[in-house]
Amino acid sequence: MANVNKVVLIGRLTRDPEVTSFANGGKVAEIGFAVNNRKKNQQTGDWEEVPVWVELKAFNREPGRKLADLAENHLRKGHQVYVEGHLALEQWTAKDDGGKRSRTYVYVDNIEFLEKRAEGAAAPAGTAGEAKGGAAKERDLEEVPF
DSSP states (O other): OOOOOOEEEEEEESSOOEEEEOTTSOEEEEEEEEEEEEEEOTTTOOEEEEEEEEEEEEEBOSSSOBHHHHHHHHOOTTOEEEEEEEEEEEEEEOTTTOOEEEEEEEEEEEEEEOSOOOTTOOOOTTOGGGGGTSOOOHHHHHHSOO
């Protein structure tokens, strides 16, 4: 039987990324994220936005994009982004009572900015043409939607 583990989201950061660096040179950014579902209120008949809170993890990968660095340097609370990723279940034993704990995360495979960048701001490294394997041309940077 085939399996698919793919997540595609557009939403906003609920807090600034929290970055952890490791002794082996690795890095991970934990990102609070929210998307809205629409739900009809049965009493009023009005459509309401219902937030869904999601925890993301972005890693620096070798070879590949440095998603933790990208998040740390360019993402802030309130920014709207497009995220592609996959679900991952993390399990551990709690230090305080020895109980088993678990949490589902979306591990980020790709992230794209949906906010316009400020006038005169430099484009972040690892975006546009660079993400496709080559250096971004000046013309390409003007077409990037951030």
